[in-house]
Amino acid sequence: MNQQPTWGWPTDRLPRVLVVDDQAINIRVAFEALRGDHEVFMATSGEQGLQVFRDARPDLVLLDVVMPGMDGHEVCSQIKAGPDGADVPVIFITGHDSDQAQVQGLGHGAVDFIAKPFHPEVLRARVRNHLLLKFQTDYLRSAALYDGLTGLANRRHFEEVFAGRWRAAERNAQPCAVLMIDVDHFKQYNDCYGHQAGDECLRQVAGAIGKALMRPMDLAARYGGEEFVCLLPETSLPNAGPVAERLLCNVRELAVPHAASGAAPVVTVSVGIATSLGGSGRAPQDLLADADAQLYRAKAAGRNRACAASA
Numbered sequence: 426m427n428q429q430p431t432w433g434w435p436t437d438r439l440p441r442v443l444v445v446d447d448q449a450i451n452i453r454v455a456f457e458a459l460r461g462d463h464e465v466f467m468a469t470s471g472e473q474g475l476q477v478f479r480d481a482r483p484d485l486v487l488l489d490v491v492m493p494g495m496d497g498h499e500v501c502s503q504i505k506a507g508p509d510g511a512d513v514p515v516i517f518i519t520g521h522d523s524d525q526a527q528v529q530g531l532g533h534g535a536v537d538f539i540a541k542p543f544h545p546e547v548l549r550a551r552v553r554n555h556l557l558l559k560f561q562t563d564y565l566r567s568a569a570l571y572d573g574l575t576g577l578a579n580r581r582h583f584e585e586v587f588a589g590r591w592r593a594a595e596r597n598a599q600p601c602a603v604l605m606i607d608v609d610h611f612k613q614y615n616d617c618y619g620h621q622a623g624d625e626c627l628r629q630v631a632g633a634i635g636k637a638l639m640r641p642m643d644l645a646a647r648y649g650g651e652e653f654v655c656l657l658p659e660t661s662l663p664n665a666g667p668v669a670e671r672l673l674c675n676v677r678e679l680a681v682p683h684a685a686s687g688a689a690p691v692v693t694v695s696v697g698i699a700t701s702l703g704g705s706g707r708a709p710q711d712l713l714a715d716a717d718a719q720l721y722r723a724k725a726a727g728r729n730r731a732c733a734a735s736a
């Protein structure tokens with residue numbers, strides 16, 4: 426290879442490539458071309474290809490067009506329609522590379538074509554280029570949406586999701602809950618243990634917060650510094666309280682020593698809970714301000730606890 430791998434390229438594993446072709450000889454040629462620096466998965470029918478796609482979660486798919494039963498176009502459409510397939514490049518390998526066939530394939534979501542019979546080096550180079558693009562795109566998307574330190578959603582992503590969930594709550598007149606969370610005496614923690622330990626503490630607290638959320642629609646985010654926020658759609662106050670208690674408990678159970686905390690001998694958090702009914706004329710910022718006010722109350726009352734507006 427003339428190029429070194431670049432950012433986004435996985436460093437802890439080989440790229441995974443799925444080859445789907447009804448002719449064993451074609452799979453063999455592709456396998457020989459890619460083995461060594463790829464983990465290659467194989468399937469000899471469209472149906473089997475979809476199954477292996479779900480199980481192996483490949484980074485790229487090489488797909489024969491003409492197969493008995495489910496053909497390549499159908500396989501590609503199903504991959505693209507699935508939750509894990511939108512970002513996985515599919516390259517058609519085909520003996521029919523007329524303009525019309527290519528337009529049809531691109532319409533089904535393929536990124537490229539390779540004509541049969543192919544040269545192994547051409548296959549390797551194209552696969553590499555598309556993997557490079559895929560990994561860079563994944564990396565940029567992740568950097569745009571997630572906090573680099575904790576892996577939780579970042580503030581911008583949270584605000585976008587919140588805006589969408591709030592509109593849904595307004596349409597359906599449903600409740601929505603927000604938890605504002607602050608690590609107790611975190612400045613003292615940094616002063617006492619150093620900033621590297623502080624970063625590790627934030628990572629652990631973030632993990633404990635994430636574990637307290639049970640539903641896929643719930644979202645935990647780093648709001649800034651040592652502040653976190655959770656969005657609980659379709660949740661009223663009686664249901665938000667137990668989540669906050671679980672979260673408080675998870676953080677205490679980390680048992681991270683905090684000798685400089687006035688609240689406890691271990692790292693703890695304070696939580697402010699706010700809920701509102703969609704359609705009540707309030708905005709997401711109002712809910713955040715309410716949760717912040719409750720967080721302030723929780724701190725004033727001694728920290729290591731949750732407070733909620735008594736609506």
Ligand SMILES: [Mg+2]
Pocket residue numbers: 446447448489490491492
């Ligand atoms: Mg075929």
